[in-house]
Amino acid sequence: MPTWFRSVLVFSLIYTFLVGVSALEKGIKIMGEDTQEALFSSVSNPIAGLCVGILGTVLVQSSSASTSVIVGLVATGGISVEAAVPMIMGANIGTTVTNTLVSLGHVRQSSEFKRAFAAATVHDFFNVMAVALLLPLELLTGVVSKTATWISDRLVGTAGTEWKSPVKAWVKKPVEWIVDVWEAVGLNGNVLGTTVVLTGLVIVLLSLTFITKNMRELVADRVEKSVNKVLGKGSGSVAMLLGLVITIAVQSSSITTSILIPLAAAGVLSLRNAYPVTLGANVGTTITALLAALAASVPEALTVGLAHTVFNVLGIALLYVPRFIRYVPVRLAEGLGEVAFSRPAWAVIYVMTAFIVLPLIGVGLFG
Amino acid sequence: MVMSFFSKRESGLDHIVARAVGMLGDARHSFDLATLALLTNTDTAAVEADIRATDERINNMEQQLRAELVVHVTVQGSTDIGSVLGMILLLKKIERIGDQATNVLDLAESGVRLAGEPDTEAMLAERGLISTMFGEAADLLYEPDVERTEEFTERVLAVIAEHRAKIESYLHSDRPGREVVPRAIYYRYLKRIVANLLGIVRTAAEPLPAANGPDDKDD
Numbered sequence: 001m002p003t004w005f006r007s008v009l010v011f012s013l014i015y016t017f018l019v020g021v022s023a024l025e026k027g028i029k030i031m032g033e034d035t036q037e038a039l040f041s042s043v044s045n046p047i048a049g050l051c052v053g054i055l056g057t058v059l060v061q062s063s064s065a066s067t068s069v070i071v072g073l074v075a076t077g078g079i080s081v082e083a084a085v086p087m088i089m090g091a092n093i094g095t096t097v098t099n100t101l102v103s104l105g106h107v108r109q110s111s112e113f114k115r116a117f118a119a120a121t122v123h124d125f126f127n128v129m130a131v132a133l134l135l136p137l138e139l140l141t142g143v144v145s146k147t148a149t150w151i152s153d154r155l156v157g158t159a160g161t162e163w164k165s166p167v168k169a170w171v172k173k174p175v176e177w178i179v180d181v182w183e184a185v186g187l188n189g190n191v192l193g194t195t196v197v198l199t200g201l202v203i204v205l206l207s208l209t210f211i212t213k214n215m216r217e218l219v220a221d222r223v224e225k226s227v228n229k230v231l232g233k234g235s236g237s238v239a240m241l242l243g244l245v246i247t248i249a250v251q252s253s254s255i256t257t258s259i260l261i262p263l264a265a266a267g268v269l270s271l272r273n274a275y276p277v278t279l280g281a282n283v284g285t286t287i288t289a290l291l292a293a294l295a296a297s298v299p300e301a302l303t304v305g306l307a308h309t310v311f312n313v314l315g316i317a318l319l320y321v322p323r324f325i326r327y328v329p330v331r332l333a334e335g336l337g338e339v340a341f342s343r344p345a346w347a348v349i350y351v352m353t354a355f356i357v358l359p360l361i362g363v364g365l366f367g
Numbered sequence: 368m369v370m371s372f373f374s375k376r377e378s379g380l381d382h383i384v385a386r387a388v389g390m391l392g393d394a395r396h397s398f399d400l401a402t403l404a405l406l407t408n409t410d411t412a413a414v415e416a417d418i419r420a421t422d423e424r425i426n427n428m429e430q431q432l433r434a435e436l437v438v439h440v441t442v443q444g445s446t447d448i449g450s451v452l453g454m455i456l457l458l459k460k461i462e463r464i465g466d467q468a469t470n471v472l473d474l475a476e477s478g479v480r481l482a483g484e485p486d487t488e489a490m491l492a493e494r495g496l497i498s499t500m501f502g503e504a505a506d507l508l509y510e511p512d513v514e515r516t517e518e519f520t521e522r523v524l525a526v527i528a529e530h531r532a533k534i535e536s537y538l539h540s541d542r543p544g545r546e547v548v549p550r551a552i553y554y555r556y557l558k559r560i561v562a563n564l565l566g567i568v569r570t571a572a573e574p575l576p577a578a579n580g581p582d583d584k585d586d
Contacts, residue, residue: 224379224442227442228435228438262437262441263434266437268434268437
């Protein structure tokens with residue numbers, strides 16, 4: 001496929017993605033306040049919100065998709081920014097399941113598996129540590145949501161006002177067509193709202209999948225060059241910036257981090273070199289939620305998108321910048337890699353427990 | 368460094384081929400110096416550091432390029448896996464030439480001197496011919512050409528046959544061991560070097576079938 005055509009296709013897919021986010025918002029608005037209240041009351045508890053964020057992201061295998069949905073939900077007013085922040089943190093943890101699953105593909109080569117599993121779980125450990133540190137801080141002081149609100153206020157105005165997003169106007173018509181189509185088949189009320197939400201979800205997931213696929217094709221050569229730089233003499237900050245740039249380009253942190261796994265498994269990339277790339281990818285992936293916020297009509301949507309960015313930047317500031325703590329996630333991942341090396345079944349138990357069982361228990365207890 | 372993401376310099380296999388051509392240039396440099404040390408009165412100590420440093424540079428570059436090939440497959444997928452496997456083989460052959468040039472130096476360092484002998488001029492001429500073949504191999508690696516590759520292959524096979532015959536004759540010669548053994552060893556190294564050059568050119572033209580080329584028989 002010619003590059004120009006693929007570029008046009010990507011722009012069309014981004015537009016489709018924004019239509020999907022806007023359809024989500026519209027569908028929930030159609031449902032009415034009572035239904036919204038009933039739907040979202042379960043995530044008002046931060047632990048439940050965190051666990052829903054993990055489970056939702058594991059389900060769709062993409063934090064870009066789940067955070068975009070969260071942005072859409074906040075745009076409807078169904079969820080407050082404060083309630084959405086733990087969900088965003090959960091999405092950050094949930095997205096690491098993809099590269100952990102990729103690492104399981106190396107299970108037959110034990111030494112390769114040890115390196116691959118460690119490279120995958122360093123992302124898990126960093127995100128869990130960041131949540132362990134920042135969620136209590138957020139609950140006590142609102143550091144993440146207040147910082148995001150402060151930035152958002154300066155960019156688009158104060159919360160509670162109507163934000164005249166130009167993108168919102170561009171996507172308005174297609175969203176109306178979606179609603180019209182479902183109304184034409186006789187749907188109304190909550191059924192219509194749910195159907196529009198599901199349509200929006202399908203559009204968001206499909207368009208993100210194809211955006212990622214096409215962007216990967218478009219920038220593959222550049223990604224290859226950048227990864228080679230990381231293999232060479234790149235410093236931690238350079239590796240982090242490259243992780244950020246690659247992830248913004250391919251719109252998926254899972255793509256970036258999953259590229260690192262075979263390289264770590266083959267022994268061509270050390271865990272310490274892969275680690276900062278992962279952190280850059282964490283920040284880079286927040287661009288999608290910011291993009292989704294462009295299709296929303298209230299400043300709170302942008303605030304949530306920014307909260308995702310602020311959370312990841314603060315995580316780096318607290319867990320990577322200070323030298324004494326910088327390599328704790330690396331050492332923990334190496335330890336877990338050793339365990340998985342000696343008993344591969346533990347790797348599977350770890351994935352099931354961390355990404356499914358514990359979040360389900362969390363939702364059950366606190367939801 | 369981060370800006371490299373936005374730069375337009377060559378990437379992927381083209382970049383690796385360009386670096387492999389550089390490695391071949393280094394291998395030629397080692398070969399020229401090592402054979403000079405053996406066939407003339409050049410002080411081996413004067414060239415030793417250069418040859419060993421060049422060999423180390425070749426080895427490091429091979430490791431780096433192999434890592435870059437792993438990156439290439441990881442990022443781009445397996446569409447050009449044949450070329451990648453061929454390239455790994457090709458890099459190994461260049462690395463071996465570097466080692467074989469060092470073996471020639473080792474021969475000179477062990478006290479063998481073939482300077483001022485009746486066949487020295489012929490050996491020096493042959494050295495020049497093989498050195499030229501390095502240049503041809505580099506050209507064909509950079510720009511594979513079926514006709515030139517065939518013509519190069521014919522010439523290289525003739526040289527290999529000639530070397531094999533020489534080795535045979537030295538092994539069965541009645542001349543003193545101190546005369547024929549160094550020559551037999553030297554020609555064995557030359558034969559391997561030339562065979563590896565052929566392997567490089569054939570792998571560049573056709574990545575996988577060259578795996579069973581004549582160059583692999585002796586290594």
